[in-house]
């Protein structure tokens with residue numbers, strides 16, 4: 528920031544009087560990449576990038592002024608984060624996403640960004656501000672050896688993003704990456720994939736009764752019970768969201784899957800975790816949706832996720848058993 532007025536005395540005790548140059552020097556000095564983009568112009572052109580963003584991307588601010596930041600994606604456009612971000616921008620809401628981006632020299636980095644709308648006094652969105660950091664960089668600082676192994680993993684997700692902090696199971700993003708990977712090999716080898724989706728019944732009521740920390744402890748315990756049932760190296764167990772846990776199994780005995788899931792339901796019940804608002808036993812219970820498929824050449828992994836979640840929704844509804852297998856309709860057949 529070369530503007531000499533930035534050095535004019537500022538009464539820092541009175542934020543309402545802070546000058547634009549003063550505030551700008553704060554942005555310029557921030558350790559995190561910060562950009563400001565116009566909201567109303569096509570492609571949300573960039574109007575400001577701080578020094579940390581220049582370091583992050585290798586581009587000087589002058590090269591980015593007026594540009595749409597999708598340039599940082601290069602030709603790597605098929606990314607979940609992109610769709611998520613676009614929807615949030617269209618809705619005018621904030622979004623936190625992780626995307627593969629490319630510096631000016633072509634090297635890849637994992638850009639974790641939080642994009643927030645900025646409104647004028649009438650409430651209209653005039654700009655979006657983005658806060659960016661290279662999560663790979665943070666990981667490198669934490670553990671150089673871990674970084675090397677992260678680079679070898681499918682999709683290259685950093686270590687801290689592979690594990691769900693609460694349960695120690697696979698995090699959703701990593702589970703999805705591995706599911707897609709397994710999906711492709713099952714397509715090639717005409718193998719069956721089985722997805723089991725477990726949900727803790729009335730977890731919200733449990734949290735309301737005993738508090739969130741107790742709910743978290745309950746979920747951790749159930750995650751242990753469920754993952755203990757999937758011991759084969761080829762099995763994969765991950766936390767989907769809230770009280771939902773997914774398990775992906777290969778080459779399962781199709782006739783035995785429902786019985787296997789019922790065994791897990793029973794083991795959960797045997798934990799005798801008291802839940803005064805759970806009927807009829809007043810213990811914590813789970814419901815399970817199961818979907819099995821031999822992936823066809825043109826099918827996407829989403830079909831398996833959707834079928835399992837539809838079966839789970841039925842398992843959770845009153846009158847259904849705790850274990851429900853997906854039917855043809857759930858697969859859209």
Ligand SMILES: Cc1cc2nc3c(=O)[nH]c(=O)nc-3n(C[C@H](O)[C@H](O)[C@H](O)COP(=O)(O)O)c2cc1C
Pocket residue numbers: 562563564570571595596597598599600609610612613616626628638640642655656657659
């Ligand atoms: C404030 C702001 C910051 C952004 N920063 C990045 C970024 O660093 N990297 C990136 O790949 N996309 C970034 N984007 C997103 C792209 O500009 C674009 O909105 C996104 O790719 C979705 O649109 P598309 O599907 O038309 O490409 C940013 C968008 C805004 C509004």
